[in-house]
Amino acid sequence: MAFNIHTSHRLLFLIPAVSYLVLVAVCAVIPAMLEQQREAEVEAPFEDALLERGRRLYRDFNCVACHTQQIRGDEALASVIEGERLIPVLKADARFGREVASRREEYAHQQPPFMGTQRTGPDLSSVGRRLPEAQWHYWHLYTPQSVSPDSLMPPHRFLFTTTQPSDDVAADYEKVLNIEGLGLPGKELWATPDARALVEYLLSLNREFIEAEGLSR
Ligand code: HEC
Known part of the structure; x- marks a missing residue:
């Protein structure tokens, strides 16, 4: 069975790698982007x-x-x-x-x-x-x-x-x-x-x- 997680090296690598990337996006990248957007909305720079x-x-x-x-x-x-x-x-x-x-x-x-x-x-x-x-x-x-x-x-x-x-x-x-x-x-x-x-x-x-x-x- 090529796609058995216990025997397939590909799956063994891919599942943790994709999970890691998804977690990084959800826990760090997306919140940081939202925060930056919020800052830009609040911040009113001086005209001068x-x-x-x-x-x-x-x-x-x-x-x-x-x-x-x-x-x-x-x-x-x-x-x-x-x-x-x-x-x-x-x-x-x-x-x-x-x-x-x-x-x-x-x-x-x-x-x-x-x-x-x-x-x-x-x-x-x-x-x-x-x-x-x-x-x-x-x-x-x-x-x-x-x-x-x-x-x-x-x-x-x-x-x-x-x-x-x-x-x-x-x-x-x-x-x-x-x-x-x-x-x-x-x-x-x-x-x-x-x-x-x-x-x-x-x-x-x-x-x-x-x-x-x-x-x-
Ligand atoms: C490590 C602490 C520290 C940092 C960081 C610092 N200061 Fe000061 N500052 C002081 C102290 C202590 C005094 C009071 C003594 C004096 O007049 O130098 C002071 C005084 C001043 C005064 C005079 C205020 C008054 O009413 O006499 C100004 C203006 C000032 N600082 C601007 C700045 C600016 C701008 C920055 C950032 C670039 C800065 N300081 C960073 C400690 C600091």
Whole structure:
């Protein structure tokens, strides 16, 4: 009997092989495809290309490992004024410069949401208002200690390039003021398009932006 599983080598190989492929498709490939489709539906990219690039870099560099984007409210002090329930910002979070706690609508189009769970560094949900200068962020990303002496934040030097003053640089690089704390005497420092995009995204994080967008981010 050619097709007896006990004697046919072909069947003995084919049945486990096909079962394996079917299981891989059902348990891994199809769910992953469905998940990707769902992400694409939920995610609403920024229209501004530079801002969108910055948002993706923030996600890809996992800044969320050390920074939250969520301001907690103090439920115990909630009050109802003219029919609206107002929750003041938790005292520990007041230093981050927002007068209202984060609301779920702010995360509606974030995929994944950048809420974060741990604050090794400060909350960044309104960093664009607290620190509105791009140059500050360039210095900080290149050498965090140049502007924040005890900083534990890792430097992100790969987002920059240094040149001799006479060298040519591509037009989409932005010049960074070479302050002493960077330790680059006689050199020029340039922010690459990735650095520009990331900083553009950081500067966009502020209350006004959230309000203008109807709390959509
Ligand atoms: C290992 C933890 C860690 C990671 C990862 C990290 N940071 Fe930080 N960050 C910190 C710490 C600690 C501070 C506070 C000290 C300082 O200002 O440098 C900080 C401060 C900052 C500040 C200044 C905020 C303020 O209010 O003073 C910005 C902006 C910032 N980080 C952006 C980023 C971005 C963007 C990324 C991802 C590319 C990132 N951080 C990744 C730890 C981290």
